Amino acid sequence: MNYINLDMPKAGDTVVVGMSGGVDSTLTALLLKNKGCRVIGATMSIWDGRLPEVKSDKPIREACYGPGEEENIAECEKFCKEHDIEYHVIDVKETYRKVVLEYFKSEYRAGRTPNPCIRCNRFIKFDALLAGLKELKIDFDYFCTGHYARVVRPETGIFGTDAKPAMIAGAADSTKDQTYFLYRLPSELLEKVRFPLALMQKKEVFELAKQANLEAAKREESQDFIPPEYFEMLFNDKPSVPGDIIDLDGHVLGRHKGIEHYTIGQRKGLGVALNYPAYVQHIDAKNNLVVLAKNDDLNSNALIADDFVWPAGIEPSEPVEALVKIRLASRPAAAIVEKYVPSEDDKTVYSGTPWKITFKEPQRAVAPGQSAVLYIDGVIRGGGVISRTIE
Incomplete structure (x- = not known):
């Protein structure tokens, strides 16, 4: 099937740019400004200071949720002032706490592996942030971010229909592909969403940022949802419940410190000594x-x-x-996707219609809680949350 890229904002359009202080979103705002768009910068404020400051001999890595937010906002304000760009900070702390942080903790405590970035994009960055702009009565033609992805439309209808919805497709720089994080964005929202870096390589973005003397070009890129130093503290609201570590035959190998500290495929930090490499196979x-x-x-x-x-x-x-991608870092694997009808023996409680994904080759460390995202011709055709595996 053929797809066409949806038009980018043009001179005279009013464009809101979701800004984090990083090089991608900052350059996005600059490129649109230079193009003749009326640019409005907007940053979502999510750090609520609930966790105490961590003292560390090593620099704490840049992350989405952390104490560095105040500095990020100051850098965004400075950039926007220098380039005559209207700027707003949208407070979404409470929504973020309920929708992302509490989800993150509850999933780990249920033995699942959550993906907070997918949750944040759907309900915070492309929802609560836009709702905050609406409350300020800010109208715009497009909402743009620095994600590496494209918004496309099929030339013919999908799945045997006449529908030609806006859809997410891979960017030119496949090494920076972020489509996996965006798969839950609804088509009606995508009609007004654009990713101006879609056809650029990351090295080109850095080069243009350096030529423009952007401070953001000197910053370390955010790699984490939360700094590792804060992970343990996030779960301090409830005591961990230790339990047994066992093998597939039920033999007790040791004790764990609480299931929220483990993920499928984990090898390090298990606290057991065996005569073979062991991994977390199931929680x-x-x-x-x-x-x-x-x-x-x-x-x-x-x-x-x-x-x-x-x-x-x-x-x-x-x-x-x-x-099908089963995690951000996994290579897409060929599979057959079909509706699943639970048997009487299947006592799993499903959210909506379950689907069975059968791989042509076995996949390693499939983790419940992560997302399975479907690609056909490089375009996202659907996706859901992994409920369980079939050995």
């Missing part, structure tokens, strides 16, 4: 167990995912072949 939240296994025992032939979203809400009426 049994009901029985408070962490199950270890050899590397080959982490493979899964298929998975069940639910809480699915589809472009314009249009789901396939029959099985489809797609490339």
Whole structure:
């Protein structure tokens, strides 16, 4: 199927740019300003200071949620003032706490591996932030960010229909692809969303930022949702519940410090000594167990995912072949995607219609809580949250 890139903002358009203080969003604002757009900068304020300051001998890495927010906002204000750009800070702290932080903690405590960036993009950056702008009565033609992705439209209808919704596709720089984080954005919202860096390489972005003497070009890129030094503190609202670490045969190998401290595929920090490399193969939240296994025992032939979203809400009426990413860093794997009808023995409580994804080759360390995102011809055709695996 062929797709066309949706038009970028043109001179005279009013464009809100979601700014973080990083090089991508800052250059996005500058490029649009130089193009003749009326640019409005907007930053979401999420850091509520609930966690005490961490003292560390090493520099604390830049992260989305952390004490560096005040400095980031100051840099955005300075840039916007220098370039005659209207600027607003939108307070979304309470929404962020409920929708992202509490989700993050509850998922880990349920033995699942959450993806806070997907949650944040859908409900904070592309929802609560825009709601805050609406309260300020700020009208705009487009909302732009520094994500590496494209917004496209199919030339023919999808899944056997006449619908041609706005959809997410990969950017020119595949090494910086961020489409996985954006898969839950609804098509109607994408009609007004654009990613001006879509056709640029990251090295080109840095070069242009340096030529423009942008302070953002000197900053370390944000790599984490939360600085590692703050992770343990985030879970201090409840005591951890220790339990057994076992192997696949049920033999007790040691004790864990609380299931929220472990993820599928983890090898380091397990606190057990074995005569073979061991990895977390499964987390049994009901029985408070962490199950270890050899590397080959982490493979899964298929998975069940639910809480699915589809472009314009249009789901396939029959099985489809797609490339599926099961985590941001994974390579898309060929699979068959089809509706799943639970058997009487399946006691899982699903959110919405569950779908079965059967891989042509087994996939390693499939983690419930992460997302399975479907790509066809490099375009996102749907995605859901992994509920469980099929060995």
